[in-house]
Amino acid sequence: MSAPTYGKVLINRLSWLRSSSTFLNAVVSIPATRWLVFKEGQPLLQTQASAKQTLARLTTNDVRPLLGPEPFFSQGQNAGELASADVPRLAAARLRGTPIIFLGLHETGSAESANALPSSDFSAKASAETVLAHIHGTPYFSLDVSDVPPAEVDDVLHKSAAAQAGAELSFSEPRAAMGSFDAVETALFAEARSITDWNARNKHCPACGSPVYSIWAGWKLSCSSLLPWADNTGRKPCPTARGLHNFEHPRTDAVVVMAVVDESGDKILLGRNRPWPQKFYSCLSGFLEPGESFEDAVKRELWEEAGVKVWNVRYHSTLPWPFPSTLLTGFYATASSAEPLRTDLDNELEEARWYTREEILNVLNHREGRTLTRRDQGSIFSGNDGNEAKPQGDGAPQSPTDAPAFKLPPLNMTAGVLISEWAHGRAGF
Numbered sequence: 001m002s003a004p005t006y007g008k009v010l011i012n013r014l015s016w017l018r019s020s021s022t023f024l025n026a027v028v029s030i031p032a033t034r035w036l037v038f039k040e041g042q043p044l045l046q047t048q049a050s051a052k053q054t055l056a057r058l059t060t061n062d063v064r065p066l067l068g069p070e071p072f073f074s075q076g077q078n079a080g081e082l083a084s085a086d087v088p089r090l091a092a093a094r095l096r097g098t099p100i101i102f103l104g105l106h107e108t109g110s111a112e113s114a115n116a117l118p119s120s121d122f123s124a125k126a127s128a129e130t131v132l133a134h135i136h137g138t139p140y141f142s143l144d145v146s147d148v149p150p151a152e153v154d155d156v157l158h159k160s161a162a163a164q165a166g167a168e169l170s171f172s173e174p175r176a177a178m179g180s181f182d183a184v185e186t187a188l189f190a191e192a193r194s195i196t197d198w199n200a201r202n203k204h205c206p207a208c209g210s211p212v213y214s215i216w217a218g219w220k221l222s223c224s225s226l227l228p229w230a231d232n233t234g235r236k237p238c239p240t241a242r243g244l245h246n247f248e249h250p251r252t253d254a255v256v257v258m259a260v261v262d263e264s265g266d267k268i269l270l271g272r273n274r275p276w277p278q279k280f281y282s283c284l285s286g287f288l289e290p291g292e293s294f295e296d297a298v299k300r301e302l303w304e305e306a307g308v309k310v311w312n313v314r315y316h317s318t319l320p321w322p323f324p325s326t327l328l329t330g331f332y333a334t335a336s337s338a339e340p341l342r343t344d345l346d347n348e349l350e351e352a353r354w355y356t357r358e359e360i361l362n363v364l365n366h367r368e369g370r371t372l373t374r375r376d377q378g379s380i381f382s383g384n385d386g387n388e389a390k391p392q393g394d395g396a397p398q399s400p401t402d403a404p405a406f407k408l409p410p411l412n413m414t415a416g417v418l419i420s421e422w423a424h425g426r427a428g429f
Contacts, residue, residue, distance in 0.1 A: 010183055010184050010187040011103065011105065011106055011140070011187050011188060011191065012104050012106075012107055012115065013103070013104035013105075013191070014105055014122070015219075016122075016123075016124055017102075017122070017124055018092060018102060018216040018217045018219050019092050019124060019215075019217075020092065021071065021073040021082070021085070021092045022085075022127070022128045023124070023128050023131050023132075024072065024073040024092055024102060024217055025071050025072055025073055025074070025128075026128035026131075026132060027128075027131075027135070027139050028060055028067075028072055028141070029060060030060075030132060030135075032135075032137070033059070033060050033138070033139045033140070034057040034058065034059065034138055034139070034140055034141075035057065035058045035059070035060065035063045035140070035141050035143050036055055036056070036057065036103070036142040036143070036188060036189070036192045037056065037058060037142070037143050037145060038143070038146070038171075038192065038193065038196045039144070039153070039171045040146045040171075041174065042171040042172055043055060043056075043171065043172065043174055043177060043192075043193065044056040044058075044157070044169060044171055045169070045170055045177055046162055046167045046168070046169055047167065047168045048165075048167045048168075053180050054181070054182075054185060055181065055185045055188065056162060056167075058160055058161075058162065059160075059161060062156065062159070062160040063143055063156060065152070065155075065156055066098050066148060066152070066153070066156055067097060067098065067100070068097030068098065069097075072094065072097070073092040073093065073094060073100075074091065074092055075093055075094060075095045075097075076090070077227075077229050079096065089222050089227065089228070090228070092215055092216050092217045093213060093214065093222070094214045094215075095213050098143055098144065098145060098147075098148060099143070099144040099199050099200070099214065100141055100142070100143055100217070101141060101144075101195050101196060101199070101217060101218030101219070102140075102141055102218065102219075103140040103141060103142055103188060103192055104140060104191075105135060105138065105139050105140070106137050106140065106184060106188075107136060107137040108136045108137045115136075116134070116135075121134045122134060140188060140192075142192040142195070142196055142218075144196050144199070157169045173374060173377075174189070174193060174322075174323070175323065176374045178412065186412075189322065190320040190321075190322045191320075191322075192322075193322035194250065194252075194320065194322040194325035195218055195250055195325075197322070197324040197325065198250045198324070198325060199214060199218055199221070201324070202221055202247075205221075205223040205224075205240065206247045207223065207239040207240050207245070208223060208225060208236075208238040208239070210223050210224045210225045211224045212224060213227075220249055221247075221248055222240075223238045225237075225238045250325065251325065252320075252325050252326065253288075253325065253326050253327070254288040254326070254327045254329055255285055255286065255287055255321075255326050255327065255328050255329065256286060256287075256288060256294055256297045256298050256301060256329050256331060257283050257284075257328050257329065257330045257414045257415050258283055258284050258285065258298050258302055258331050258332075259316075259331070259332050259333075259415070259418035259419060259422055259427075260308065260333050260335050261333070261334055261335075261427075261429045262336065262337035262354065263334060263335075263336060263337070264337075266356060266357050266429075267337050267354040267356055267357070268354065268355055268357075268360060268419065269284070269306070269308065269335065269337075269341075269352065269353075270282060270283065270284075270352070270408075270419075271284050271350075271351060271352035271353075272349075272351050273348045273349060273350060274348055274349075274350045275380075276350075276380050277372075277375075277376045277380070277407070279404075279405070279406040279407055280372075280376065280406070280407045281351075281355075281406050281407070282408070282413075283409075283414075283415040283419065284301065284305055284306065284352070285328075286300075286301035286304075286305065294315070294329055294331070295313045295331075298310065298331050299333075302333070302335070304345060304346065305345060305346040306341050306342055306343070306349065306352045307339075307340070307341065307342030307345060308335050308339070309336075309339070310334060310335045311333070311334055311335075312332075312334040313333045314331060314332045314333070315329070315330070315331055316330040316332060316418060316427075317329075317330050317414070318414075319413070328413075328414040329414075330414040330415075330417065330418050332418065332422070332427055332429070337354045357422075357423055359405070360422075361423050361424075362404070362405065363404045363405060363406060364419075364420060364423055366404040368403060369407060370407065370408050370409065370410040370411070370416060371407070372407070
């Protein structure tokens with residue numbers, strides 16, 4: 001694998017239909033529609049017999065008790081009312097009920113590209129019947145049950161078709177779970193978790209402090225002071241009443257991930273942060289700052305973290321990382337391995353060192369070289385102490401003499417791909 005699977009266009013998001021309540025209310029009910037379910041950021045997973053865990057994909061009939069009364073989108077002032085189509089602030093609005101997000105369409109026979117376009121057949125102005133007649137694939141929604149009483153959720157899951165067929169359904173820690181996802185599941189999960197988290201985190205208007213509500217099927221938040229029936233007596237108009245405001249739309253934070261190779265092309269610079277598991281090393285990384293190019297961020301982060309000056313900065317690939325909504329951007333760069341490395345500049349970096357290609361290949365070829373336990377992943381991503389990690393999965397723990405010299409990131413992470421591509425001579429070094 002030369003790039004993370006997140007980068008492939010596997011889901012046609014049909015973004016131009018997010019404001020069409022006619023389409024959305026109709027597509028909810030078709031038999032092909034499937035639902036991903038989240039609870040406090042954890043996805044609902046399905047395990048069938050001895051098979052690997054997969055994302056649970058429930059039917060509309062399964063989740064119908066959790067959706068509330070119709071209409072599901074473009075809800076009016078009172079329960080059961082359909083809002084007027086000529087009120088932009090109520091376009092596919094969901095004012096009550098469990099949070100729902102329209103994710104898009106997994107098109108039949110579409111390996112890496114989207115087919116449906118906003119033509120007359122798929123126009124937001126077309127009738128629902130016309131649009132639905134041209135859908136070839138599986139429409140997806142996500143549902144956040146974080147605020148639903150647990151007994152209600154358990155009852156729905158127990159009665160679901162999957163559970164009745166013998167599948168085990170459970171909410172799981174997402175970082176560990178995604179290691180078993182296929183490409184389509186990975187794309188769905190990255191999109192669904194990011195937007196679900198964004199909706200859950202943002203409850204008030206940054207401009208005036210009023211509560212917000214969802215429009216555009218979960219892809220935009222609007223200030224409740226702008227509802228047609230809002231009583232704004234004695235209040236200044238909310239600044240979001242006019243113009244375009246980026247905080248109404250989902251945000252993505254960019255991170256640069258840097259694989260630094262020396263001038264010989266045979267050594268790579270890796271580091272480890274203080275909270276990480278013992279003997280785990282990865283590429284250095286950091287957030288892109290306002291007014292900064294990606295190339296400048298690469299140079300700044302390496303200089304600030306390890307005192308390393310780099311040149312020949314080259315882009316490799318990007319990976320949407322839904323924790324909560326980050327775009328990992330991979331780069332290669334060149335530096336001199338003869339210059340000293342600093343570990344006293346950054347309060348997180350504990351160690352940095354150069355590794356030879358042979359050392360990296362030895363770890364990559366070891367069966368445990370890229371295996372991380374759930375506790376390992378917790379300490380890497382959350383800063384928890386990973387010293388008490390317990391082995392997960394099949395087989396007995398390895399003895400110290402059988403363990404790899406150190407560990408590297410798996411291939412579902414940008415750093416893991418960058419390191420592997422360089423080690424196997426596919427990075428141009």
